[in-house]
Amino acid sequence: MNNNQPIGIFDSGIGGTSIWRAIHDLLPNEKTIYLADSKNAPYGQKSKEEIVALSMKNTDFLLKMNCKLIVVACNTATTNAIRELREKYDVPFIGIEPAIKPAATHSKTQIIGILATQGTLNSELFNKTTEMYQDTKIIEQVGHGLVQLIENGDINSPEMTKLLHSYLTPMIEANIDYLVLGCSHYPYLIPQIKKILPEHVKIIDSGEAVAKQTQKLLGEKIGFSSTEKSNPVFFTNTNPKVLSEILEHKYSVEKIDF
Numbered sequence: 001m002n003n004n005q006p007i008g009i010f011d012s013g014i015g016g017t018s019i020w021r022a023i024h025d026l027l028p029n030e031k032t033i034y035l036a037d038s039k040n041a042p043y044g045q046k047s048k049e050e051i052v053a054l055s056m057k058n059t060d061f062l063l064k065m066n067c068k069l070i071v072v073a074c075n076t077a078t079t080n081a082i083r084e085l086r087e088k089y090d091v092p093f094i095g096i097e098p099a100i101k102p103a104a105t106h107s108k109t110q111i112i113g114i115l116a117t118q119g120t121l122n123s124e125l126f127n128k129t130t131e132m133y134q135d136t137k138i139i140e141q142v143g144h145g146l147v148q149l150i151e152n153g154d155i156n157s158p159e160m161t162k163l164l165h166s167y168l169t170p171m172i173e174a175n176i177d178y179l180v181l182g183c184s185h186y187p188y189l190i191p192q193i194k195k196i197l198p199e200h201v202k203i204i205d206s207g208e209a210v211a212k213q214t215q216k217l218l219g220e221k222i223g224f225s226s227t228e229k230s231n232p233v234f235f236t237n238t239n240p241k242v243l244s245e246i247l248e249h250k251y252s253v254e255k256i257d258f
Contacts (some may be wrong), residue, residue, distance in 0.1 A: 003223035006031040008062030013041035015185025016073030021209035042147035055081040079123035098182035104133040113171035116182025153156025
């Protein structure tokens with residue numbers, strides 16, 4: 001392994017680009033390869049066995065691309081498969097899970113909300129995390145339909161607005177002061193969510209924390225790239241149009257049969 005090998009990033013679709021952005025902004029000289037498994041999105045409705053199998057398939061693809069580190073930019077894949085991935089492969093993994101800790105630590109009402117997929121909320125890892133904060137009331141809400149609308153490019157649709165109102169209104173009525181976004185797709189909904197939530201409710205996602213962890217791991221164990229800033233590479237197994245649009249058409253997206 002050498003320092004100039006790429007960082008591999010995968011998600012169940014385009015949502016993990018919110019994690020990719022944070023990594024790319026913090027570490028612009030690192031080459032990145034992003035894999036969007038949009039054909040199988042959303043992972044949140046699949047069984048643990050299916051999620052583990054898809055995560056291993058994604059990992060195999062990125063390892064063939066010679067990646068030195070793999071970021072699982074998907075809450076559902078992390079909470080259901082990261083242990084199995086670390087047991088099977090020698091490459092270092094960084095996962096992403098809902099940022100319960102900062103929300104619970106800083107909440108003044110001791111009531112926080114989490115919007116996530118069914119797969120994340122049902123996972124053993126998530127339940128172990130929430131058990132650590134028994135003094136905090138955690139209002140869980142499955143974001144049924146949100147990922148599919150984002151994957152279809154319908155972020156600002158009336159249907160999205162209606163769904164978000166139905167999911168967030170009970171949290172507002174329960175007096176949350178923090179909302180944790182437990183899916184890497186959901187940061188793309190922040191402009192919409194801010195229109196619904198009271199101004200004092202803070203929104204937390206995991207992008208910055210994952211980027212800092214990536215920086216830390218490279219510094220301590222792998223080493224930073226010594227090359228100049230390089231263009232990231234994006235792959236998808238469905239129509240590349242939506243991924244290209246979410247990237248503001250700044251980068252090329254290659255469709256693969258995967």
